[in-house]
Amino acid sequence: xxxxxxxxxxxxxxxxxxxxxxxxxxxxxxxxxxxxxxxxxxxxxxxxxxxxxxxxxxxxxxxxxxxxxxxxxxxxxxxxxxxxxxxxxxxxxxxxxxxxxxxxxxxxxxxxxxxxxxxxxxxxxxxxxxxxxxxxxxxxxxxxxxxxxxxxxxxxxxxxxxxxxxxxxxxxxxxxxxxxxxxxxxxxxxxxxxxxxxxxxxxxxxxxxxxxxxxxxxxxxxxxxxxxx
Amino acid sequence: xxxxxxxxxxxxxxxxxxxxxxxxxxxxxxxxxxxxxxxxxxxxxxxxxxxxxxxxxxxxxxxxxxxxxxxxxxxxxxxxxxxxxxxxxxxxxxxxxxxxxxxxxxxxxxxxxxxxxxxxxxxxxxxxxxxxxxxxxxxxxxxxxxxxxxxxxxxxxxxxxxxxxxxxxxxxxxxxxxxxxxxxxxxxxxxxxxxxxxxxxxxxxxxxxxxxxxxxxxxxxxxxxxxxx
DNA sequence: TTGACATAGTGTTAATGTAACACTATCAAT
DNA sequence: ATTGATAGTGTTACATTAACACTATGTCAA
Numbered sequence: 001x002x003x004x005x006x007x008x009x010x011x012x013x014x015x016x017x018x019x020x021x022x023x024x025x026x027x028x029x030x031x032x033x034x035x036x037x038x039x040x041x042x043x044x045x046x047x048x049x050x051x052x053x054x055x056x057x058x059x060x061x062x063x064x065x066x067x068x069x070x071x072x073x074x075x076x077x078x079x080x081x082x083x084x085x086x087x088x089x090x091x092x093x094x095x096x097x098x099x100x101x102x103x104x105x106x107x108x109x110x111x112x113x114x115x116x117x118x119x120x121x122x123x124x125x126x127x128x129x130x131x132x133x134x135x136x137x138x139x140x141x142x143x144x145x146x147x148x149x150x151x152x153x154x155x156x157x158x159x160x161x162x163x164x165x166x167x168x169x170x171x172x173x174x175x176x177x178x179x180x181x182x183x184x185x186x187x188x189x190x191x192x193x194x195x196x197x198x199x200x201x202x203x204x205x206x207x208x209x210x211x212x213x214x215x216x217x218x219x220x221x222x223x224x225x226x227x228x229x
Numbered sequence: 230x231x232x233x234x235x236x237x238x239x240x241x242x243x244x245x246x247x248x249x250x251x252x253x254x255x256x257x258x259x260x261x262x263x264x265x266x267x268x269x270x271x272x273x274x275x276x277x278x279x280x281x282x283x284x285x286x287x288x289x290x291x292x293x294x295x296x297x298x299x300x301x302x303x304x305x306x307x308x309x310x311x312x313x314x315x316x317x318x319x320x321x322x323x324x325x326x327x328x329x330x331x332x333x334x335x336x337x338x339x340x341x342x343x344x345x346x347x348x349x350x351x352x353x354x355x356x357x358x359x360x361x362x363x364x365x366x367x368x369x370x371x372x373x374x375x376x377x378x379x380x381x382x383x384x385x386x387x388x389x390x391x392x393x394x395x396x397x398x399x400x401x402x403x404x405x406x407x408x409x410x411x412x413x414x415x416x417x418x419x420x421x422x423x424x425x426x427x428x429x430x431x432x433x434x435x436x437x438x439x440x441x442x443x444x445x446x447x448x449x450x451x452x453x454x455x456x457x458x
Numbered sequence: 459t460t461g462a463c464a465t466a467g468t469g470t471t472a473a474t475g476t477a478a479c480a481c482t483a484t485c486a487a488t
Numbered sequence: 489a490t491t492g493a494t495a496g497t498g499t500t501a502c503a504t505t506a507a508c509a510c511t512a513t514g515t516c517a518a
Binding site: 434435 | 505506507508512513514515
């Protein structure tokens with residue numbers, strides 16, 4: 001007869017830090033809580049993990065239920081397990097984070113939550129629970145990550161210009177980059193294939209369009225290749 | 230009345246990947262399971278999290294109960310939440326990792342486990358549950374971490390030679406380093422204070438002893454200083 | 459005492475990578 | 489034809505990294 005553990009258990013939740021880029025500013029997705037505790041306060045989307053779903057699945061499900069977001073690529077961040085995180089009872093939360101393009105996931109309507117909105121990371125309101133701490137951790141991780149992995153390409157349309165790509169990096173890192181150095185570097189990886197088309201956006205010189213060579217990226221990554229920006 | 234979550238809950242455990250250095254080789258601490266499932270198999274030390282202890286506390290407690298290790302500095306690694314990790318029931322495990330010096334924590338006697346032993350990382354036996362996967366993740370993280378944080382100093386005695394420090398790094402990274410470049414780099418950080426003493430170990434030239442300036446390290450770290458090796 | 463051995467300690471150089479810098483090109487609109 | 493707006497392009501000084509070999513100082517044994 002298999003032994004099972006019978007003592008009181010902590011509840012398990014997931015929380016998602018979804019960063020959004022709208023070509024200029026880095027934003028975070030927050031929901032307004034519909035229920036107590038912290039009713040009416042802003043918080044990260046998230047909720048309880050079911051016994052028959054993985055953590056990743058739970059995070060994806062909650063994101064869809066509370067903010068209408070689907071097909072988001074989530075990455076695990078950290079697990080928060082302090083005793084008094086939740087005033088109701090002991091709750092351990094596995095935090096996830098992600099970076100999406102805002103145009104595609106425009107301010108979706110909330111379903112479980114009272115409201116869901118994108119806030120510029122520089123202007124987030126006071127958050128429920130320990131969510132401010134989680135957000136800080138996610139931001140630090142994102143900045144670190146973006147420097148050595150070409151995370152940005154998935155956020156852009158299949159065809160994009162180097163300027164778009166650069167703006168994306170600038171928004172995430174919160175700094176300005178030198179155009180020539182940036183182009184030299186990213187082209188040097190050999191992962192961008194120039195297309196025959198150009199993009200005309202307004203009354204100025206059209207820009208060369210590129211696409212991202214995902215296959216080549218996967219191969220190089222397996223060999224431990226280093227894509228440090 | 231506060232709402233509490235009443236659905237069936239996953240069990241929460243912690244698992245610890247403790248790496249040990251004995252001046253030459255990198256080892257891992259494993260325990261032999263005393264109970265089913267996987268009775269008699271080798272596994273990472275770990276166990277259930279109690280409702281009234283944090284994750285960090287649980288990891289520390291289990292390490293002491295199962296392997297007699299105390300005062301280990303643990304860092305959270307990743308949380309593993311696949312559905313069939315444990316054949317008994319749904320178990321989510323928060324993994325921790327650490328690096329200790331072996332001399333100080335010599336093969337302690339096990340209490341909860343049948344046995345506890347250090348295995349060279351190149352010779353670990355087949356492990357219970359998904360612990361092989363956890364170990365791989367920890368090893369990758371350790372290698373990444375050691376390159377940009379002076380993690381090694383806590384593992385050495387308060388007074389140590391540069392050769393000792395270099396051997397430590399070589400063992401963790403699994404590569405050889407150039408002596409002169411290594412010395413130049415680590416001394417360049419200004420975190421090592423040369424002592425007036427030397428160390429005499431055998432029939433050869435005595436080596437200069439250093440100590441680690443922890444205060445200075447903390448200050449520089451706060452300013453976002455980069456200690457990349 | 460002297461020679462063998464074992465580890466400590468020490469600088470230079472070539473190659474590479476990074477960061478700073480300004481001007482020309484091409485389109486649309488007027 | 490001029491203006492406005494963004495695209496696109498090289499060079500150089502500087503910093504970092506990687507490769508490389510010899511001398512110094514102690515013990516021990518002959």
